[in-house]
Amino acid sequence: MRHYLTELGQHSSHKNNHVRQIVRDKQWLYPQYHDSQRIKIKRPDELEQEMKDPPENIDKSILDRIQGSMLGMALGDTLGAPVEFEPPEYLIENPITDLQEGGTWGLKKGQFTDDTSMALCLATSLIARQDFVLYDQLVRYKWWLQNGYMSSTEKSFDVGMAICDSLLEFKRRQKVFAAKYQIPFEQMDFLADFDLLKMFDVYCSNDGAAGNGALMRLAPVPLFFYRQPTLAVEYSGRSGRITHGDQKAYDACRYYGALIVATLQGESKNDILNENFYHNHKSWFGNKPLHKDIEMISTGSFKKRGGLKEGIQGIDYIVKSLEAALWAFWSDENSFEKGALSAVNLGNNTDTTAAIYGQLAGAHYTYQNLPKKWLNHLYAQNFMLCLSKWITYEGSIWNSKYESGVIKKQ
Template identity: 75%
Template sequence: MALCLACSLIARRGFVLYDQLVRYKWWYKNGYMSSTGKCFDIGMATCDSLLEFQRRQKDFAEKYKIPLEQLDFLSDFDLLKKFNVYCSDSGVAGNGALMRLAPVPLFFYQQPTAAVEFSGCSGQITHGDQKAYDACRYYGALIVAALQGESKENLLSEKFYQTHISWFANRQLHEDIRTISEGSFKRRGGLRDGIRGTGYVVNALEAALWAFWSDENSFEKGALSAVNLGDDTDTTAAIYGQLAGAYYTYTNLPPKWLNHLYAKNFIQCLSKWITYEGNKWNLEQVSITIKKETK
């Protein structure tokens, strides 16, 4: 799903939630961007949201007289504004929103306020709970800060949220996410002290940050620690890897793992393309702002 999100940002040259849902649907139905050619291990919340998205698409096509074969390729932004992309029930707080997040802060890292808000929205289209939204906002901010070169000490500081509150448009985090931001993950005993890598977004966020905090500056150690918590092992490690990868950078990833990475060259190409389009988006926004101010 992270690759689907990355491709959407690149293809649409920006943040289009409708297109993100379309690509997730392609993954679900046809195995788009899957390493096996098929959808596998889809969470119930994501599945329900994508089924709801398909239902809304059909209703939308009927209402606006859109041929069904054109539904996945809509580009009229005025028309897209009329489509309700938030397809999840309000109480859904699974970790699926968080595990695919990284392309958003990677694309928008030069515009932190946009990166943080878009991070939250990217999760909310399939996971409607406030905790999922704020977990994505907080983690997106951490990834942006890592990309901007902030120290690990700053990233894991109990004051990170307060010192970056302008990135959050001065809006408060849900109290459960705020507790994590204030250091609840700093538990020496890990699993023995209650750290759990479950499918609940609050637990998953806390577990990933615990792995990052305790990894002794080793991506390999952190990823293995995340997996060894048990429960939803692959997702916890995927969440850890987004922040740790941004902080340690590609050159410090274990070569023995990189050598076995499926579609390695393609993923490297996508990463460079995200940087290119993200920089271009930034320049376009600056240009628009200047034009408005000089009129």
């Protein structure tokens, strides 16, 4: 018996028929090319033409928050991209006040970087598999790295070392696994036998990797699973661990995932930023306490009026990135625009600090209240709006199956 799917959705295992149908119905979830040699990949804005809305009506109030989170993340990313790696001193003298083009990566106004690309990879995995499948998430990140899948430029760029190392290790493990179980390597990206998938070690990171790449792409997980907070929080942590193995990365993702879940469940900004949030939602975190550095943030270490002068830093260390994004949210005077600009103007890892800010702030302020002058320039906006509808729709279906016992906790 074969234990994989082909790219066209062929299979031999009856229990995986559901996955086959997803592939056939939504080709836009998989890499599409302009040429038979599979050289020129279709970008997200080109895939918009192939997309259709979900077949049923969805909760518009929840959709507004989910779209706000996804597009808020992308806005923060594109806002910070032109000045990524610029030091704080430069941005004090030359503060960002609006979307720009050019700069660090030579992007057009509104194009996003790896932060949003990887989040789109994660979102397409959740929709395609209608569940949390870490192996499939790694496959899609690999497609992005190798082929530019979900990139705004047809190529991957701005790739962090921890992510690159993890994805190369993942590919190496795929080769070993394929040889051991006599699976053609070209089919390894389409494994569908869940018993077989359980035997694949998906945690490909070094134990000490604590960069912010785990957090920059997080949003789709809590957005999809918010109806089951305990699972949403745990899955948020696991989604980061596959490329960033440090405990601080795992717990930063769990904590931030919990904040997004609480936002979708209607909690106020004051409740979300309350120093007792972790204590009040401890059941969501199971029996696993937060790392002391993350717990310190949860008790309000980000509440510093002086910002940069008091040690808030927009660097790539996940603890400082989390603190910086929450500082921007706490101090934004209920303005997404002000908060995103503040995050960028901290300097250094400008796009990621603002993208992390945008995930939570966008969910709170909602899509309808994001700056229209920025949305008008945002690359692949329609793709992300439709993708958000599918996150909302498939997340609801997943929840119904979970509550009825059809889907089990992993």
